[in-house]
Amino acid sequence: TPFVRAAVRELDPALALGSVTTMEKVVASSTAPARFASLLLGVFAGLAVILAALGLYGVISYGVEQRSRELGIRAALGATPQSLVLTILRRSLTQIGTGGLIGVPVAGWLVYALTGGADAGSSLLQSMLLAVVLAATIVLVVGVTSCLVPTLRVLAVEASEAMRADA
Numbered sequence: 001t002p003f004v005r006a007a008v009r010e011l012d013p014a015l016a017l018g019s020v021t022t023m024e025k026v027v028a029s030s031t032a033p034a035r036f037a038s039l040l041l042g043v044f045a046g047l048a049v050i051l052a053a054l055g056l057y058g059v060i061s062y063g064v065e066q067r068s069r070e071l072g073i074r075a076a077l078g079a080t081p082q083s084l085v086l087t088i089l090r091r092s093l094t095q096i097g098t099g100g101l102i103g104v105p106v107a108g109w110l111v112y113a114l115t116g117g118a119d120a121g122s123s124l125l126q127s128m129l130l131a132v133v134l135a136a137t138i139v140l141v142v143g144v145t146s147c148l149v150p151t152l153r154v155l156a157v158e159a160s161e162a163m164r165a166d167a
Helices: 002-011 023-066 068-076 081-114 122-155 159-164
Strands: none
Touching: 023 068, 023 081, 023 122, 068 081, 068 122, 081 122
């Protein structure tokens, strides 16, 4: 800004200059509230995804633990560990898929409605839809992990012990 002041003095020494600032600073100060709101929304959305993932992990792993007796009986009858894992995965992914078939279109509709539909900026709409897809992917990965971890833990137990366990 000293260069601007010198240039103005050179043109008209009687001209009074107030605060001189760059356009970048003007734009940054005018968009600061919106950027802060976006950051805050992003933080809360991230926390919501983490809480949803933890809840999903808890529910699915509890369901697998409840089936430990059944898994023990199947193992005693000759089921392979791969078939037991596929049985658990199939059931759990059916539940996750049902939730996704309901949740993703609803989330997409909410994104469309909250952004003003077709009038919204395409980059905003694309970024929000990307967030929905990312959240659905995280839920799918957490769902598969929440199936596999307790299933592998149950498979490590002898079939006779699993059948004796109170389920």
